[in-house]
Amino acid sequence: MTKQTETIEAQVKIFKALADPTRLEIIRYLNQLDHEVSCGEVDRAMHIGKTSGSYHFKILQAAGLITARKEAREKYVALDQSTFDRYLTHFWQN
Amino acid sequence: MTKQTETIEAQVKIFKALADPTRLEIIRYLNQLDHEVSCGEVDRAMHIGKTSGSYHFKILQAAGLITARKEAREKYVALDQSTFDRYLTHFWQN
DNA sequence: AATATAGTTCAAATATCTTTGAACTATATA
DNA sequence: TATATAGTTCAAAGATATTTGAACTATATT
Secondary structure (H helix, E strand, C coil): CCHHHHHHHHHHHHHHHHCCHHHHHHHHHHHHHCCCEEHHHHHHHHCCCHHHHHHHHHHHHHCCCEEEEEECCEEEEEECHHHHHHHHHCHHHC | CCHHHHHHHHHHHHHHHHCCHHHHHHHHHHHHHCCCEEHHHHHHHHCCCHHHHHHHHHHHHHCCCEEEEEECCEEEEEECHHHHHHHHHCHHHC
């Protein structure tokens, strides 16, 4: 696979992950908090069920937009700013 | 509708428009040319049919990512850099 | 040990997106 | 005028994405 094709596939994954109102709201929420929070806390703040939350977190994580850390029962998520920088701020450099 | 909701809807539209490999390739193509071209020329360069091209141009235009100008039989498209600046480069300011 | 909590997985239902050919409008050319 | 070209619209088919409840795993608490 060529380098340009790899880049396009990665970009598509990022943009698909951002192309949903629930996920954009999660991202805004994580950004304004600026520290990691549990999935449950996000679910409650977004007024979504845990099943739906789990689905969205998986997509955000696969795109590299959030980091996740599991501690005992809970999973803590936070923004991965470097991905935003690379794919949004520096869009034309890819 | 609140301002934040408006912003999110606009962002969703932009990101959906970018969340497709054909449309990303169109955008790269328009960017490297850096001048307007006819839809037909883009269709041929992307190896897509005119029906499919028309569909993608409509989505890109509705998102504000391209400008379009009709001259006689032909429609000329070009990137609208200001939208990329506003929604990608300055993502966190929205 | 029994129960509660945090999160995941699965499958079914629904909604949304993309491709395609055929028919169409409008303009250009022989 | 007849024909060709550029692009749009429509509808049908197929592909993807999202929501939901039920069942599940793993950890915490009584």
